């Protein structure tokens with residue numbers, strides 16, 4: 001019988017060698033041959049299983065994100081490769097809507113989102129809903145969120161701001177309503193495009209998330225990023241957007257709020273001068289004002305903030321992201 005047809009060449013060579021011992025060690029050879037046959041069968045079975053899982057992976061979704069390690073207070077960009085071509089894609093993450101855009105060169109969908117400072121460590125689901133030729137398809141991916149390490153500093157604040165006068169209180173309350181109104185503004189269309197650029201070229205004097213403790217009590221959490229810049233430094237837009245607000249406020253001083261669409265806003269505080277007006281469209285990197293020390297500021301510096309759907313996020317992380 002010709003065994004070469006149903007044995008691997010390597011196995012066959014061994015088989016031929018073994019047959020020479022056939023007469024003397026018949027039982028032993030039979031056992032070895034049986035073992036070889038079993039190994040061949042197992043090998044071919046594993047090959048079949050491998051090709052089956054490859055076929056399966058083509059029909060499933062792929063979700064990646066940046067930054068790779070997600071923490072509370074961080075912005076995040078999700079990159080989604082659906083199982084099939086989609087006409088539209090939307091998502092939900094931590095109770096917020098995520099808007100996706102299609103990147104033609106990489107054939108992936110990307111959407112910006114964030115994780116609030118209050119979010120506890122754990123695994124959270126990114127829920128995805130797509131449409132393809134009038135058909136609805138959905139997918140869910142659990143993503144783990146860790147705890148960020150933010151610094152704590154002991155500070156003293158000016159009495160003027162801890163105990164405002166009745167007139168100042170009236171002003172503060174009026175502005176509270178205005179700020180709520182402005183910050184609630186939501187434009188689903190995307191205006192931002194490409195990476196976010198720093199507003200100034202300067203040293204960072206205070207990072208996002210710093211807990212300010214006064215007499216052992218947490219008075220505030222720094223919800224922005226401070227740059228050490230002297231008065232009169234050109235401040236530019238982090239990305240393209242529309243000016244939502246450009247006016248003086250009690251705490252913020254001369255303040256600019258830009259709307260980049262998809263629920264993403266950037267704020268620029270303590271300015272000495274405005275270079276834009278509300279309603280104006282600005283390009284990425286365009287001069288919008290000059291730095292200063294107006295409002296609640298111990299001295300001239302620039303405070304910027306990033307807000308996504310009502311959540312303050314770390315601007316430094318957003319500035320590091322690579323975006324199409």
Ligand SMILES: [Zn+2]
Nearest residue numbers: 224225226303
């Ligand atoms: Zn600040």
